[in-house]
Amino acid sequence: MTRLGTPRSRFVMLVLLIGTVGCGGSANAPKAPDQPFKGVTIVAAAIGDPGILPTLTAQRGEWSANRGAEVTIREKPVDPRSEGVDVFLFRGDRLGELVDGGLLADLPEAVTRPPVPREPRQGEESSGDRPADPLQFSDLVPAYRDQVIKYGGVRLGLPYGGSALVLAYHRDAFESETNLAAAKEAGFVLKPPETWEQFDTLAKFFHGRDWAQDGKPRSGVALALGPDPEGVGDATYLARAASLGQHHDQYSFLFDADSMAPRIDSPPFVEALQGLTALKAYGPSAIESFDIKAARRAFGGREAAMLIDRAENVASWGDGKSIGVARLPGSERVFDPSRNQFEPASPPNRPSYLPYGGGWLVGVSAAAKGPKLEAAIDFAKYLIGPDIASRVRADSAFPMLAVRTALLSQGPPDSRASLGVDARQWSDAVLQTLNANRVIPGLRIPDAEGYLADLTKGRAAALQGETTERALQAVASAWAERTKRRGVKRQLWHYRRSLNTLATSLQPPAAP
Structure with missing residues (x-):
């Protein structure tokens, strides 16, 4: 029979064993975050609608814990020229104003590139693994990745x-045998329209x-x-x-890109307003005064x-019955x-x-410098990452479309609030x-x-009986007068820049 030694020797062996296990446990424990911005405080704020701020407030804690920085959020919308703001949330139609200032x-470009694989040290074999890409920038819809965020x-x-x-559209209106037969007799197929002329016919x-x-x-x-x-x-x-x-x-679309002359009174715009104004004959009573909330209630x-509406407001369409969705004609x-x-x-x-202007953007203040600038850019990247984008998508208090293909493919953000809506469509x-x-x-x-x-004033005048041409x-x-007050050459510079396709100087002409 093997002896285990004296009580003292057994005690020493036990201590050594515990020490060995403890060392191994420490080596395998999760590594604490590096917190690269420890001690830095950045300020974030909204320009315009403050309703977007809760989507930001709910996401800052995790970033602060991992990065070591603090994020202070201004509760009220700020003037974009306010001092001390490092990160802005704003609608895309404010982009020109921010560029102008x-x-x-x-x-x-480096901000959005995937991490570069680490070169193996001398004598070390390459693992072949690529580093994780937390931003997954390539998953963003190209229109946003290459156009909306650029100027x-x-x-x-x-x-x-x-x-x-x-x-x-209400699918039962398009699918009932009675309506299908009536449409066939009238000489057309009852299906979502591919042209505005077909849309008018359906209405x-x-x-x-x-x-x-x-x-x-009912109405059309x-x-x-x-x-x-x-x-x-x-x-x-x-x-x-x-x-x-x-x-x-x-x-160019709304203006001539060589002269900044408005195109809004040219033939395509006149014809479009005529077609839209004529549709008031096929809507509910007082449709000419409807805002989108009234239109949603009627639908x-x-x-x-x-109904024509912003897709992100899908939760406001349903009545529990089957609703189809289609691209505009x-x-x-x-x-x-x-x-x-x-x-x-x-x-x-x-x-x-x-x-x-496409939606909502996260921008970094030109006044941010040094560690504040680095932290602000890192926070902006964090806010658009796939995990946070998924959480923001599910926030019903401030509806926005996801701008990632993977998330859009999942259907409306809240299926329970979108009863009856065909998710695939x-x-x-x-x-x-x-x-x-x-x-x-x-x-x-x-x-x-x-x-x-x-x-808006021109559309209202046409709906009240003014000819579309005069309106x-x-x-x-x-x-033209608004452009003149701001400076034709300067506004033309902005318009060309906003198209992302036409050559301009790097700096705008002087304001008048």
């Missing part, structure tokens, strides 16, 4: 959330018809035709105008068969401004117009919109909000 830091080809922000228009067909087959005649379409704080009315009009007026050989209450004709005439378009010209419609051959972010030059306010001539005059 020199308020945003350029974000170099003159320079990256001035990172994409936080998007916006896109889609067509929602007329459904209007006054018992399309739900419950004994109640619900639209934001009146003044609309969310801007969906203007965006709907400009989306229709884009299909007629955005020629595939031209980059959700099954008063109208179709296009046009079989497109205007060539160089020849001053329309020409056929086959397949239909179907560019996508994105409200709000929603994803397809949004992805087709964002991946169109031509994507037009909404106006992003300085005072974009003022230009669109002029447009849009008044808009064009207001735009």
Whole structure:
């Protein structure tokens, strides 16, 4: 029988054993974060709507714990020229204003590149593994990755959330045997429209018809035709105008890119407003004064068969019944401004117009320097990473579209709040919109909000009986005057820069 030794020797062996196990445990314990920005404090704020701030507040804790820095959030929206702010959240239509003031830091290409594999040390074999890419920048929708966040080809922000228009429709109106037979007799197929002419035909067909087959005649379409704080009315009009007026050989849309002369009173814009104004005959009572909230209520209450809305507001459409979703229509004709005439378009010209200059961006202040600048850029990258993007997508308090293909493919962010909406159709419609051959972010030059306010007045005048030609001539005059006050050459520089395709000087001409 083997003896284990004296009590003292057994005690020494036990201590050595415990020490050995303890050392091994320490080696395998999770490594504490490096906290590269320990002691740094950065300030984040919103420009414009403060409703976006809770989406930011909910995400800062994890970053602070890992990086060692503190994030202070201003509770109220700030003037972009405010001192002491390092990270801005803002809508894309404010980008020109921020560029005009020199308020945003350029974000170099290296910010978005995947980590570079470490070269093996002398005598060390390469593992062959690539380092993790926490940003996964390549998953971002190309329109946001290459266009919305750039101005003159320079990256001035990172994409936080998007916006896109889609067509929602009650599927039973399109699928009932009675309606299918009536449409066939009228000479067309009952399906989501591919052109605006087909859209108009459907609105007329459904209007006054018992399309739900419950004994109640209903309307064809619900639209934001009146003044609309969310801007969906203007965006709907400009989306229709884009299909007629955005020629595939031209980059300019709202203005002449050589002179800054407004194009808003030219034939494609006049025709688009005529078509949109005529639709008031096929909507619920008082549709000419509807904002988008009134249009959503009418659609959700099954008063109208179709609705045009921002896709991110999907939770406000449902009534628990089946709702289909489709990309907006296009046009079989497109205007060539160089020849001053329309020409056929086959397949239909179907560019996508994105409200709000594309959506919401995260920008870094040009005033941030040293460790603050490094921490601010790191925080901005953190906010658009796939994990945080997934959390922000699910925040119903401030609806925004995800701008990552993987997240958009999953359907609406909250299926419980989107009862009855076809998730696959929603994803397809949004992805087709964002991946169109031509994507037009909404106006992003300085005072974009003022230009669109002029447009709202013109649309309202046309809906109240003014001829579309005169209504849009008044808009064009207001735009020309607004441009003159800011300096034609300076605004032209901004417009060309905002298109990301035309040559300009690095700095704008002097303001008047």
